[in-house]
Amino acid sequence: MEYELVIGLEVHVELSTKTKMYCGCSTEFGGEPNSHVCPICLALPGALPRINKKVIEYTIKSGIALNCSINKKSRMDRKNYFYPDCPKNYQITQHRFPLCSDGYIEVENSEGEKKKIGIERIHMEEDAAKLIHTKAGTLINYNRAGVPLIEVVSKPDIRTPEESTCYLQKLKNILRSIGVSNCKMEQGSLRCDGNISIRPKGSRKFGVKVEIKNVNSFKALEKAFEYEYLRQVRAVESGEKIVQETRRWNESKNRTEVMRAKEQARDYRYFPEGDLTAINISNEWIDKIRKTIPELPYDKVERFIKEYNVSKHDAEVLILNMRAADFFEKTAKLSRNPKAAFNWIMGDISRLMNEKSVSLSKLKFKPEDLVSLIRFIDSGMISNNIGTEIIEEMFVSGAKPEEIIEKRNFLQNSSEDEILKIIKKVMKDNPKPLEDYKNGKKRAIKFMIGLVMKETKGKANPKIVNDLVNREFNKN
Structure with missing residues (x-):
């Protein structure tokens, strides 16, 4: 049986604001661990968030550039989960009312075929802290906690690993060109999760999707999808049941590996963020932002x-x-x-x-x-x-x-009389190229041109040298 690959991408992009999403801490990459922190991004008792207006502006700008509809009424939600990199034990994100929806990117494959990849939504959220796993234990750097992100969620329109890298490359170039992010994958400014499933060719029903987390290069993305496609095909054909799970790409072993069972939306117990007001976007603000977008x-x-x-x-x-x-x-x-x-x-x-x-x-x-x-x-x-x-x-x-x-007296000599004198001198001092030329070795003429250019230290007009050497060789 032939199987079709179905891919959807979730791309997390750090925005290039100077301060974090809900506080005034610096978003600068690097720095001493836990030096860009405050009570708000450390979630200390009594600390309340205030949304960074620039984050909303950059998200709208991204949505316009990616052909999305801008939703004029939006809000933030709490996504609840316990993990050491999330100091509040919930993430402030957008669930039911994302700021941007229904966009697309047009990609072109190596054969020149064009295709639109739909964008389901673009929503704002805060980044988590960074975990550093050592032999002595796990360390946490909270500098990244609260850095503003947008998550660009594609529709399951991608059918090949090549299409996925074309989509991601184009997304990266667009967002970088409009100035909302530096998109440096090596610094984690752009991170990609892939949802991948297979189904019998011609079927309209989607298979069970598997998530591959935090792929950090285009090459790794293609390799991970190629491996996962073959793994799922082998599993189905051997009667194994595909389960919804989160896997990671092991670069050294060239394979995906299970991380954990995949959570469902209901597991996060989303509810409206009570410490932030609703977001109302005016037509005037959208138009003003639209005018700041350069040629894509x-x-x-x-x-x-x-x-x-x-x-x-x-x-x-x-x-x-x-x-x-x-x-x-x-x-x-x-x-x-x-x-x-x-x-x-x-x-x-x-x-x-x-x-x-x-x-x-x-x-x-x-x-x-x-x-x-x-x-x-x-x-x-x-x-x-x-x-x-x-x-x-x-x-x-x-x-x-x-x-x-x-x-440096670089002006080129274009005097035919002077150049001809030099050619005759070089030919007299080096008779062999002319002899070789007469014996059928046509490349000898190029050798002579090189000798003349060397004699003139590159200052003779090459076209005149070429014409005169050809004339001298062919008349003798």
Whole structure:
């Protein structure tokens, strides 16, 4: 029998507010354990929460970007459970009335097929503390307790592990581009739980779902779903009953493992949070937030393809870093050479930033300076190789291309008479390439061009050198 995979994702995203959800403690990552805490996030007796307005704003902003309806009347609820990482023994979250609902993300697989993945809801909640398990016992760091989260819950529309990573990557890029979260998976700012089940192909009835908790990389996500699909198929075909449970992905053993029985909603005994008032959202506030949303990454991809004639791949590489996309656009517009702009930004400039651990915001030169360099090359005044030397000096000193060219006498020699004299001298000193060429070794001509460029220290116009060497070789 053929089986169909059914996946729904629950993605927890830490919001980039300066303070926590219900108090004024810092949300900064790191710090000494238990140094970003107060009576409210430690749930000391008598401490009362007050909701952070920025959290509501960021949640609405996320909902708009993800094509959701914004529910104008909302509230917070208590989700009751006892666990050491939850100091109140309940979590303040949203259950019956989430702030955002009925959205979608459109994904595209490797074959270019597009599909809409529905978003059931986006709700606000507070993060829990972090448990550190040691041989001596379990330690708790409450710095993360009370950090604001949104939970983006997809509909069970995902059918392959590839679709799940496409969805998660696109979600990450959208939320990061609108400035609500840094989405750093390595810091826990974006964490993903997957609900996975199987059913006979063609069936409309859902199977028993298994939850896989806190998958922290795209690679691990695909591997976990692939493993779990095969495990459930084997179990069903051997007559074993699939039970609703929570499992975790063991990276070292490449398998999912049981953590605990899966709770039902009724187990949490949800009820309205009595210490916080209802949330009423006005149309004016929604419109104001809507105006703060920049062009979304995948809209930018389509526009770059149309306006700058870049490939889809190049455009998608650029939008992984919106600063790079903006730097590219400014350079492409002014230089009217989008391909050169892309090649410099994603080539030598990216290489230098990686080598020196420098971000794009810390570059010592501007798009206008890169435009100047591109124009020097396009006009034939300097070569690409000289351009690389110039960009390296610009990176270190911040000097303008024209200053470096003048200081180091980089201007390219485009005099045919002078270049021809150099070619004849090099041919006289190195007769073998011409002899090889006459004997049918056509690559010898490239060797001679290299010798001439070396003789001129890269300052001869490459096109003129190429034309003159070809002429000299073919007339002798």
